[in-house]
Amino acid sequence: MDLRQLRYFSVLADTLNFHRAAERLGMSQPPLTVAIRRLEDELGAPLFERDSRGVRLTAAGLAALPAARAALAQADQVREAVRQGAAGLRGRLVIGFIGSAVGSLLPRIISPFRQALPLVELVLQEMNSVEIVRAIASRSVDVGLVRLPLMEASPVEIAVIERDELVAALPPHFEPVARGGRIPLGALAETPFILHTPVSVLNATVRLACQRAGFTPRVAQEAVQVQTILGLVQAGLGVALVPGRTSRSAPDGVRMVPLEEPIPIDMGIACRPDAGPLARNFIAMSLASDDTSTISQNSD
Known part of the structure; x- marks a missing residue:
């Protein structure tokens, strides 16, 4: 039994007519008839009664129909979840942040992101910039809010999200x-x-x-x-x-x-070069909240 068979069963249960069901499914009638017969053989009971007056659901068919439709709906939900995950619209995102981001930066970017993408689970972890960069490199953190300039070379992409001195x-x-x-x-x-x-x-x-x-x-x-x-x-x-x-x-x-001679200490948002769509969506929305942002590859 597969989803294709359940879809055939559901459509035929709606139409109670093999010809109309086949048209709705975009197929000819004989393959539909064969598929329903095979499904009934596999289940061990007839799902439809066929006679000169037409097609009717049997007691077994009536009992199976809600479960079949639920299975189809669940399959549709799986497909939608996959689509949303591939587009970066749902999933789990681990964000490392430094303590000084709590005051204004973190609320400024987290609140709009939650409103725009409510299906994303955000996990926030406070640590220092060096720990964040290392955690991103080891894939235990997806994106991070770090203090710039970084004092060591790191295999991460950096975007300036907030300028300061x-x-x-x-x-x-x-x-x-x-x-x-x-x-x-x-x-x-x-x-x-x-x-x-x-x-x-x-x-x-x-x-x-x-x-x-x-x-x-x-x-x-x-x-x-x-x-x-x-x-x-x-x-x-x-x-x-x-x-x-x-x-x-x-x-x-x-x-x-x-100070007479300004000392820049910008805030950056960091990720791996191969960051997925969810991390990229977070970064794009974060940068959109501040027009002073610029993107660079860290090589200090």
């Missing part, structure tokens, strides 16, 4: 005065720094920026989350360089001052 987070009563609304990084050389932990891209970015400014930062504390760093700045333990987009959530008393 570092700003100086200064504690209350900090003495150096910004010139023209900006502060030279060298003015912070003698001040203790609060850095992201070494696993963060921002740790290496800040250290490299300070080196280029002619000094090595004196690290007073390290922390994982930007809000923790800003809290330590508020407590007067030192200064910090943090993403400018965090200015809106700076605690009372912390001044967020741009």
Whole structure:
């Protein structure tokens, strides 16, 4: 018994006429008659009564018809699921994200995506940028929101989804005065720094920026989350360089001052070069939410 036979049975049950059923199925009558006979032989009971007055369903046929139609409907659902999966309209998508994406970026792209593709199961995993890139390469994560620039070569495609730059987070009563609304990084050389932990891209970015400014930062504390760093700045333990987009959530008393020489720290969305249609749909919709995005192949 196969779906073709069940479709023949269902159409004949609708028409109760072999000629009309064959026309609807786009076939001649004799093959339809043979197919119904074979189905009845396989099931071990007649499904139709045939006499001079026409064709009628038997008790066995009446009992089998709802199950046959349910099987056909289920098969149609399987076909539709395959079509949607191949088009990237349903499935399971694992997204790695860094903590600083939670504030505005993640809600900005996740909410519209859920509304547009409600059949997609989203699995969100927080990790640092290095872990995200490695997880994408190992196929345990499909796409990731990472901090740029990445500090090591990686076999992933990167698209800039959000542009930003570092700003100086200064504690209350900090003495150096910004010139023209900006502060030279060298003015912070003698001040203790609060850095992201070494696993963060921002740790290496800040250290490299300070080196280029002619000094090595004196690290007073390290922390994982930007809000923790800003809290330590508020407590007067030192200064910090943090993403400018965090200015809106700076605690009372912390001044967020741009640097004289901007240090870009864009946010990127990453995937494998052979990413499937579901990941590609997510990336396309994410990039559409920000017109500053550009696509590149990472080779740092």
